[in-house]
Amino acid sequence: MPWLPSNGFSDCPFGALIERLVSDQKIAVIGGTGDLGFGLVLRWARAGVPVVIGSRDAKKAQDAAERANGLLDSGMLPGIETSAIEGMENAKAAAEAGVIVLAVPFPGQAAILKSIRDALRNAAEGPGNNPIFVDATVPLAATVGGKPTRLLGVWQGSAAEAAREMVPAKIPVLGAFHNLSAEALQDLDAALDCDILVCGDDEAAKQKLFPLIQLIEGLRPVDAGPLEMARITEAVTALLISVNRRHKVTHSGVRITGI
Amino acid sequence: MPWLPSNGFSDCPFGALIERLVSDQKIAVIGGTGDLGFGLVLRWARAGVPVVIGSRDAKKAQDAAERANGLLDSGMLPGIETSAIEGMENAKAAAEAGVIVLAVPFPGQAAILKSIRDALRNAAEGPGNNPIFVDATVPLAATVGGKPTRLLGVWQGSAAEAAREMVPAKIPVLGAFHNLSAEALQDLDAALDCDILVCGDDEAAKQKLFPLIQLIEGLRPVDAGPLEMARITEAVTALLISVNRRHKVTHSGVRITGI
Numbered sequence: 001m002p003w004l005p006s007n008g009f010s011d012c013p014f015g016a017l018i019e020r021l022v023s024d025q026k027i028a029v030i031g032g033t034g035d036l037g038f039g040l041v042l043r044w045a046r047a048g049v050p051v052v053i054g055s056r057d058a059k060k061a062q063d064a065a066e067r068a069n070g071l072l073d074s075g076m077l078p079g080i081e082t083s084a085i086e087g088m089e090n091a092k093a094a095a096e097a098g099v100i101v102l103a104v105p106f107p108g109q110a111a112i113l114k115s116i117r118d119a120l121r122n123a124a125e126g127p128g129n130n131p132i133f134v135d136a137t138v139p140l141a142a143t144v145g146g147k148p149t150r151l152l153g154v155w156q157g158s159a160a161e162a163a164r165e166m167v168p169a170k171i172p173v174l175g176a177f178h179n180l181s182a183e184a185l186q187d188l189d190a191a192l193d194c195d196i197l198v199c200g201d202d203e204a205a206k207q208k209l210f211p212l213i214q215l216i217e218g219l220r221p222v223d224a225g226p227l228e229m230a231r232i233t234e235a236v237t238a239l240l241i242s243v244n245r246r247h248k249v250t251h252s253g254v255r256i257t258g259i
Numbered sequence: 260m261p262w263l264p265s266n267g268f269s270d271c272p273f274g275a276l277i278e279r280l281v282s283d284q285k286i287a288v289i290g291g292t293g294d295l296g297f298g299l300v301l302r303w304a305r306a307g308v309p310v311v312i313g314s315r316d317a318k319k320a321q322d323a324a325e326r327a328n329g330l331l332d333s334g335m336l337p338g339i340e341t342s343a344i345e346g347m348e349n350a351k352a353a354a355e356a357g358v359i360v361l362a363v364p365f366p367g368q369a370a371i372l373k374s375i376r377d378a379l380r381n382a383a384e385g386p387g388n389n390p391i392f393v394d395a396t397v398p399l400a401a402t403v404g405g406k407p408t409r410l411l412g413v414w415q416g417s418a419a420e421a422a423r424e425m426v427p428a429k430i431p432v433l434g435a436f437h438n439l440s441a442e443a444l445q446d447l448d449a450a451l452d453c454d455i456l457v458c459g460d461d462e463a464a465k466q467k468l469f470p471l472i473q474l475i476e477g478l479r480p481v482d483a484g485p486l487e488m489a490r491i492t493e494a495v496t497a498l499l500i501s502v503n504r505r506h507k508v509t510h511s512g513v514r515i516t517g518i
């Protein structure tokens with residue numbers, strides 16, 4: 001059940017504008033077939049947000065979308081109108097969304113960013129087009145065979161700052177969703193209990209993302225300051241993995257007190 | 260009102276052993292005249308723990324101890340027996356405690372560790388002597404004139420790992436208390452709401468520290484894993500400073516959920 005029809009306005013004089021407004025509210029999750037991405041897709045779709053799964057392989061994206069729609073149909077809460085999920089190739093997904101979330105393992109980040117660069121540039125063109133880019137990449141050493149409690153050194157300081165170099169300058173880049181348990185996120189019966197630390201240098205982009213975070217029950221956006229703070233918010237993921245090990249749990253999270 | 264007399268057992272055959280047991284429970288806060296150290300001293304003393312303020316200058320330590328005792332006398336909770344605080348030179352303080360907490364600005368860490376090295380070595384000698392060392396140093400760039408939301412690079416990886424190199428090998432080193440608001444800690448009317456992320460490679464040392472953390476209302480110890488995780492727990496301080504700025508508060512803290 002889609003939140004709004006994706007193209008039902010072409011016979012109306014304001015069609016183009018309305019379509020633009022609709023797609024500005026749409027979230028593309030690049031890497032939406034992976035654990036974190038798929039979990040975000042499920043949660044947003046359940047909240048009625050139009051969401052698109054991007055993958056390098058369109059077929060894989062469509063399969064994941066089908067699986068997600070199935071999970072939502074069976075696990076749908078009464079009275080909540082979920083949104084039908086679509087799957088497509090990364091660049092196509094990025095081109096038609098107002099919020100592009102990158103949720104891929106660190107070793108794939110640069111190649112995927114290059115592959116969607118033109119699509120992002122096109123998406124940012126035209127009046128009223130203000131897409132934002134949200135990087136959720138964590139440079140865990142485990143992604144190249146190291147320990148999950150350790151981080152790789154990233155020349156720019158953090159994966160989010162590396163993304164900033166590769167995303168077209170017109171599009172603001174935020175870092176967020178690093179510290180979420182992908183396992184809990186994908187289990188629609190699991191209650192989430194985590195703050196989302198958001199870093200970035202563009203205030204308007206934060207104001208666009210915050211309500212989308214609040215749509216997912218159990219999550220709260222916290223403004224963590226400039227993009228360079230992603231050096232720390234990304235690292236907190238490794239800290240939580242270490243806490244998980246010591247406390248024999250799988251989904252510790254973080255809450256900021258006193259704000 | 261001291262928790263136990265500091266030397267009332269000399270005419271008893273078990274005097275030496277009992278004195279050792281007493282001093283094993285004693286906490287020396289090196290840098291106890293600073294904001295964080297002084298706050299820890301106040302909170303522990305109020306909980307009835309024998310605590311000593313160490314400073315490079317014995318007179319400064321004694322003045323701080325006097326001030327702390329005054330604050331506790333006036334702010335004492337009914338029914339809670341506080342502990343009289345003593346002040347002395349750093350090395351002397353370190354020599355007679357079972358738990359040595361270092362709470363100094365980063366630029367002073369190395370020099371102070373050198374100055375107490377012999378005292379620590381002596382403290383660790385003799386049967387039954389098992390002092391532990393707890394490093395609370397945060398290598399904030401602000402301590403050398405930089406931004407409070409940035410960190411200095413420490414060759415060993417973290418201030419706690421730097422301390423590990425300088426503290427005699429027989430004494431276990433933990434990292435803790437990085438993320439506490441010194442302001443809230445010193446205000447005995449302020450309710451604390453923060454987890455204490457403890458890193459270290461010695462399980463017994465953690466088991467010795469955890470109950471001391473629990474004695475301070477509002478704090479909870481969380482095992483964050485090996486000492487190298489101090490690279491992240493120290494960095495979380497800069498993150499909280501950034502959150503403070505964005506949210507216009509002065510004492511944000513961190514809680515781990517899901518454990």
